[in-house]
Amino acid sequence: GDSVTQMEGPVTLSEEAFLTINCTYTATGYPSLFWYVQYPGEGLQLLLKATKADDKGSNKGFEATYRKETTSFHLEKGSVQVSDSAVYFCALSARPFGANSKLTFGKGITLSVRP
Amino acid sequence: DTEVTQTPKHLVMGMTNKKSLKCEQHMGHRAMYWYKQKAKKPPELMFVYSYEKLSINESVPSRFSPECPNSSLLNLHLHALQPEDSALYLCASSHGLAGGRNEQFFGPGTRLTVL
Numbered sequence: 001g002d003s004v005t006q007m008e009g010p011v012t013l014s015e016e017a018f019l020t021i022n023c024t025y026t027a028t029g030y031p032s033l034f035w036y037v038q039y040p041g042e043g044l045q046l047l048l049k050a051t052k053a054d055d056k057g058s059n060k061g062f063e064a065t066y067r068k069e070t071t072s073f074h075l076e077k078g079s080v081q082v083s084d085s086a087v088y089f090c091a092l093s094a095r096p097f098g099a100n101s102k103l104t105f106g107k108g109i110t111l112s113v114r115p
Numbered sequence: 116d117t118e119v120t121q122t123p124k125h126l127v128m129g130m131t132n133k134k135s136l137k138c139e140q141h142m143g144h145r146a147m148y149w150y151k152q153k154a155k156k157p158p159e160l161m162f163v164y165s166y167e168k169l170s171i172n173e174s175v176p177s178r179f180s181p182e183c184p185n186s187s188l189l190n191l192h193l194h195a196l197q198p199e200d201s202a203l204y205l206c207a208s209s210h211g212l213a214g215g216r217n218e219q220f221f222g223p224g225t226r227l228t229v230l
Binding site (some may be wrong): 103 | 121156157163165170183206207218220221222223224
């Protein structure tokens, strides 16, 4: 079945440090890939997405590139801020797309950024 | 408008109570979802509605009863819950069109405590 593997956490960084959160996936065909972020006490927000190989999703300084050859979708940010402290989930949605296309989540990783 | 709203934000109930969670979206989405999220875990899918019809029930106990009165509203009726049902309940929606955009947008959640 489909699966998403995220690097183990938690991750603690100093403000302005470079961030990489690894994500690899297993799926048949060509899934869509997502990063969701969950701030304390809130629901999940879609951070970015990519729908085909070599697509780069970007938002709020975060980027991730859909790498089919390595089945990866690593999240990066050049300079993190304290406000980026949250839980980050990598997820995929397998074809065929539609209402019944389920999201498969990774375990999530907690990022803490200290001033 | 990419907002999914949920009420109430917090709910405390006894094991003999009956309560309902509400979810609303005005994005014209035709697929709506209920998820359960335990602390430090990814969301777990409970139900999917497609075009106001229940299309997926992930073997959820009958003490949880979903309802979709119209394309914008989704309810989750709760009865005779157990303390282990305490969790964050998230609603989400997506376009729901076959082959179309399949990212899901989440609400802020209802924090449920069962005493």
